Amino acid sequence: MSITKEDVKYIAALARIDVPEDKLEGFTKTLGDIVHYVEQLQKLNVDNVKPTSHAVPVGNVLRPDVIKPSFTNQEALAIAVEAKDGSFKVPLVIE
């Protein structure tokens, strides 16, 4: 399984990253090398092996539903790139 420039463009679009033409070749090569490297896992028989998503088994963790102090609107917006009327502001999406 090799990675083509078209694959990289497709993955980049999924990841919301814009890869300029002059970087495409480099990313295609390094990503191809890594995918080739991880393909060694195909050699192993994993039939009947359960996947591990967490080394320490954790299920749903519940806590009592108690109201605690949290950020004020002002504190939360203090880090905003742009804010208006108590909200984060983004570029106009719909005319």
Added chain:
Amino acid sequence: MSLHQLTAHDLLDVFKSRQATPKEAYDAVLERIKAVDPKVKAYVRLAQHKPEFKGEFQIPIAIKDILCIKGEETTCASRILKGFISPYDSGVTQRVKKSGGTILGIVNMDEFAFGSSCETSCYGPTYNPWDLKCVPGGSSGGSAASVAADEAMWALGSDTGGSIRQPASFCGIVGLKPTYGRVSRYGLIAFASSLDQIGPLTKDVRDCALLMNIISGYDDRDSTSVNEPVPDYTKALVNDVRGLKIGIPKEAFVDGLDAQVRRSVEEALDLLKKLGAIVKEVSLPHTPYAVATYYIVATAEASSNLARFDGVRYGLRALPSRIRKNALVDMYEETRSKGFGDEAKRRIMLGTYALSSGYYDAYYLRGQKVRTLIKNDLDEVFKDCDVIMTPTSPTVAFKVGEKISDPISMYLSDIYTIPANLAGIPAISIPCGFSKSGLPIGLQLMGKAFDEEMLLRVSYTYEQNTQWHTMKPKI
């Protein structure tokens, strides 16, 4: 000895006997930073907020740029987070402050902890105090270099695949990755949530135990934090390994392992044997697949975690000069393209690929299954061993620039450290010698889940019978 050269526990003695105040110690370390950091470049910025000098453990500490500190800029060494002033404290910095810890500043790392050399930082590299032409390791390279150069008494780092242990090894200090869930990850900027763990980088094993006492424990703000009682880790500092069983995996001593590293680790093993430990050859047949497994599991989790950096709320926002798709998507793409460095982009794309439709079963699901096999190997060995010993890294510190253009050779630097993250078990790196060129060598001990005490006991015994931890670099 000058104040900045002391270990944290020696400094506590100095405070007790009133030979110096915590403020004097803090200022002495700041002076040291001024003197040597222009060469080492461990710090990315000094703390804006000066400490209150109150509390039991007023030890000058360096914090990795991945841990949120209230009122301080936290950037993960990435352009995308420049200007982000954290409105809250992480669980560990809260504990450090409460204990009296005096925060000196924020130290360098690979961008988003993606790297083993500290070279992918947007601030440029940190240099190894033992040889300024070499890397300090990574990703917690700034943490390790600051401690090794006496620019901090101790430091906090984070470890997803070896990011505490490998730099500790490269810089000749002690670094511990605790059991997954032992230390709260609240306020740690996430790389791979099922693997990340915060831990101490210290000048010796006693300091490691002391800092573990400060940072360990349950936190209901991290749902993966484990509610197990925390022992007094200094009680584990017993100079005795008689009858303890040390497993030596035969897979660890293969091609690619530097001859000098091998010899140092074998000599350490001989010493522990002389001190009464029982050495047993064991097998971890799936560990050769650990790096491949890791680069699927970790990048998949990273691609999801880093989706939050989009220019909407905080950090960088970049807009293209003309509309490409639509205003919002353009903002995401422009922000992420300008904000992330190449290695971050590479890992996000790799993780996106492993999770994408058509490849999920072949890559991500298979990776998780091999993770089970690696964990089973370790569980099996721990039925009859107290610790497993390996080198920490196959080589000593390499030259700046040597591996940066070859991702796979960089990734292989973590071949010994990755299995502990995949299995969630604790592991420590301690100094065990020097190469002919004068670079430190580290050995790794892995332990059973929540048995950090055993790692500390074996490490302490080794340290009490050697002098490596007392050596200082000339900068």
